Amino acid sequence: MQELTTFxxxxxxxxxxELDHTIPQETVEPTRxxxxxxxxxxGSGKRFRPALLLAVGRTFGAPxxxxxxxAAAIEMIHTYSLIHDDLPSMDDDDLRRGRETCHKKFxxxxxxxxxxxxxxLAFKTxxxxxxxxxxMRIRIISEMAGASGTPVGMVAGQQLDxxxxxxxxxxxxxxxxxxxxxxxxxxxAATAGAIIGEANPAEHNAVTAYASKLGMLFQITDDILxxxxxxxxxGKTAGKDAAARKATYPAHYGLARSRDLANELYGSxxxxxxxxxxxxxxxxxxxxxIANRQA
Amino acid sequence: MQELTTFxxxxxxxxxxELDHTIPQETVEPTRxxxxxxxxxxGSGKRFRPALLLAVGRTFGAPxxxxxxxAAAIEMIHTYSLIHDDLPSMDDDDLRRGRETCHKKFxxxxxxxxxxxxxxLAFKTxxxxxxxxxxMRIRIISEMAGASGTPVGMVAGQQLDxxxxxxxxxxxxxxxxxxxxxxxxxxxAATAGAIIGEANPAEHNAVTAYASKLGMLFQITDDILxxxxxxxxxGKTAGKDAAARKATYPAHYGLARSRDLANELYGSxxxxxxxxxxxxxxxxxxxxxIANRQA
Numbered sequence: 001m002q003e004l005t006t007f008x009x010x011x012x013x014x015x016x017x018e019l020d021h022t023i024p025q026e027t028v029e030p031t032r033x034x035x036x037x038x039x040x041x042x043g044s045g046k047r048f049r050p051a052l053l054l055a056v057g058r059t060f061g062a063p064x065x066x067x068x069x070x071a072a073a074i075e076m077i078h079t080y081s082l083i084h085d086d087l088p089s090m091d092d093d094d095l096r097r098g099r100e101t102c103h104k105k106f107x108x109x110x111x112x113x114x115x116x117x118x119x120x121l122a123f124k125t126x127x128x129x130x131x132x133x134x135x136m137r138i139r140i141i142s143e144m145a146g147a148s149g150t151p152v153g154m155v156a157g158q159q160l161d162x163x164x165x166x167x168x169x170x171x172x173x174x175x176x177x178x179x180x181x182x183x184x185x186x187x188x189a190a191t192a193g194a195i196i197g198e199a200n201p202a203e204h205n206a207v208t209a210y211a212s213k214l215g216m217l218f219q220i221t222d223d224i225l226x227x228x229x230x231x232x233x234x235g236k237t238a239g240k241d242a243a244a245r246k247a248t249y250p251a252h253y254g255l256a257r258s259r260d261l262a263n264e265l266y267g268s269x270x271x272x273x274x275x276x277x278x279x280x281x282x283x284x285x286x287x288x289x290i291a292n293r294q295a
Numbered sequence: 296m297q298e299l300t301t302f303x304x305x306x307x308x309x310x311x312x313e314l315d316h317t318i319p320q321e322t323v324e325p326t327r328x329x330x331x332x333x334x335x336x337x338g339s340g341k342r343f344r345p346a347l348l349l350a351v352g353r354t355f356g357a358p359x360x361x362x363x364x365x366a367a368a369i370e371m372i373h374t375y376s377l378i379h380d381d382l383p384s385m386d387d388d389d390l391r392r393g394r395e396t397c398h399k400k401f402x403x404x405x406x407x408x409x410x411x412x413x414x415x416l417a418f419k420t421x422x423x424x425x426x427x428x429x430x431m432r433i434r435i436i437s438e439m440a441g442a443s444g445t446p447v448g449m450v451a452g453q454q455l456d457x458x459x460x461x462x463x464x465x466x467x468x469x470x471x472x473x474x475x476x477x478x479x480x481x482x483x484a485a486t487a488g489a490i491i492g493e494a495n496p497a498e499h500n501a502v503t504a505y506a507s508k509l510g511m512l513f514q515i516t517d518d519i520l521x522x523x524x525x526x527x528x529x530g531k532t533a534g535k536d537a538a539a540r541k542a543t544y545p546a547h548y549g550l551a552r553s554r555d556l557a558n559e560l561y562g563s564x565x566x567x568x569x570x571x572x573x574x575x576x577x578x579x580x581x582x583x584x585i586a587n588r589q590a
Contacts, residue, residue, distance in 0.1 A: 024445060024446045028446050029446065029451075029455065030445070030446070030451050030454040030455050030458060032454060032458060033445055033450070033451065033454040034445065034446070037445075080411075084407055084408075084411060087404075087407065089402070089403035089404045089407065090404050090407070107384070108384035109382075109384045109385050109457055110454065110457070112379055112382065112384065112385070112407065113379075113450050113453055113454050113457075115411070116375075116379060116410070116411075116414065116444075116450050117444045117445040117450040117451070119411065119414055119415065120414065120440050120443045120444030120445075120448070120450065121440070121444050121445070123418045123436060123440050124436075124437055124440035124441060124444060127433050127436040127437040127440060128437055133429075134428075134429035134430045134432075134433045135429045137429075137433050138422050138429045138432050138433065141418060141419075141422040141436060142419055142422040142423055145415050145416070145418050145419035145422060146419060148415045149411075149412045149415030149416050149419060150319060150325070150328055150329065150332075150412040150415075150416070151319045151323050151324065151325070151329070153415070155328070155408050155411050155412040155415065156324070156325050156328065156412070158408055159325040159327060159328040159405065159408050160324065160325050162404055162405070162408075163325060163327060
């Protein structure tokens with residue numbers, strides 16, 4: 001666990017340095033836009049998706065300098081989605097990453113543009129990463145765009161989530177929403193690490209299986225924390241799901257059965273890792289951390 | 296002119312067929328999102344950017360099947376920007392492409408997501424175009440992302456435009472806003488055509504010079520039409536620029552001097568085309584059409 005804590009702290013520092021290097025400074029015009037982007041990116045993010053990408057890449061022996069741009073890009077996509085999800089016409093949230101949401105601080109128009117520009121910059125960052133072959137970059141961009149868009153990616157999940165608000169949902173529907181809204185990009189992070197690490201097809205499949213369950217585990221624990229934790233601990237508004245009658249695991253199964261489900265998923269993803277003939281301690285550690293997270 | 300009219304009609308038909316093929320059908324979940332995307336894409340768009348891409352590509356001898364996905368992708372980026380620019384917190388517009396704006400018809404949340412998903416799909420479409428080499432796809436994605444984002448692309452231009460609203464602007468500022476907000480993507484369309492057509496460096500430079508002036512010409516005539524034409528003719532709300540005290544050429548120079556400027560630009564971009572040792576009738580025709588457009 002000490003090793004993992006160090007890894008996560010190192011990853012976060014690396015990714016934040018890369019983001020700082022890649023995103024235009026606040027002194028560059030349009031300054032308001034760049035200030036808004038930086039405000040949202042440099043809150044107290046856990047940098048979970050880039051850490052997963054770095055962990056998978058390292059598992060397959062890829063050097064850090066080949067992973068870091070893509071890791072930063074995936075954090076940009078994630079941050080753009082947070083900015084847009086928090087908007088008044090969406091989840092209407094005031095608090096994110098321990099500070100005011102982008103639109104509360106910079107106004108709605110600039111928040112929309114900040115999200116738009118972050119998405120663009122993510123794809124440009126991967127396209128411009130000369131440490132990767134052209135083919136790798138294309139595979140990663142395709143993977144990440146599929147995971148971010150529609151019909152099976154993050155934006156589709158957000159739309160389904162909005163459509164489902166205020167009415168009770170079947171568990172099948174909840175799973176579809178979560179797998180698109182959260183799972184797809186988490187899987188893409190792992191897949192990008194496997195592409196850069198040149199995993200063989202069997203290993204690639206094992207990573208995909210692991211990552212897709214990790215995404216579900218992440219979402220179930222997220223849903224549980226929304227019920228059990230305070231806004232202060234989470235750095236975002238707690239209890240919002242129930243208030244908005246969102247489609248969540250605890251709403252459907254109750255807390256106890258949701259926790260059982262999380263344990264089952266954990267067991268299953270750990271056995272997926274047996275398909276990888278490399279030391280998988282880091283990937284197990286990340287799953288442990290998600291299973292036991294408090295925020 | 297007859298040849299050009301045929302070319303533009305053929306281009307629009309081709310691009311619309313490709314868009315129809317690439318964008319998920321309205322029957323696919325989330326149906327509301329796909330309906331919103333299709334509503335905005337399939338209004339009465341002029342398909343100017345894809346036509347320019349096809350014209351430049353054809354000038355350099357590229358076959359249509361290598362150009363069409365990228366042409367559709369650039370129209371997706373343009374449409375995403377229209378959807379977001381029309382939002383209540385931005386230009387707050389009710390009419391676009393001869394019909395209700397996306398947010399009027401589908402609500403703000405879905406409109407934001409429709410724009411987000413169109414941007415993603417544009418990059419995915421290029422990444423997945425197997426008729427192009429990996430290197431070509433990477434160059435086009437990088438070019439198009441640079442032209443769409445910040446600090447020198449479309450989103451930066453939109454932010455500068457918002458920042459400048461309600462106060463008078465220097466002509467230098469107006470040019471910077473326009474070159475980012477409109478010019479960059481028009482140039483990217485031409486550049487993508489030159490990349491796919493494997494133009495040599497000198498030809499590439501000539502196309503870039505032509506396209507960047509064409510972008511300015513497009514914006515000046517757009518500004519003029521906003522003053523002189525009706526909403527019905529334009530398919531979008533007329534007179535909005537003056538109402539919002541936008542930074543425009545007529546506001547700064549008046550109508551007569553703006554028309555002179557357009558003529559000067561036209562002359563200059565026609566001489567840029569002399570750097571291309573191929574028949575450039577199509578590119579001249581497009582410039583004529585922009586210079587003389589009524590909507």
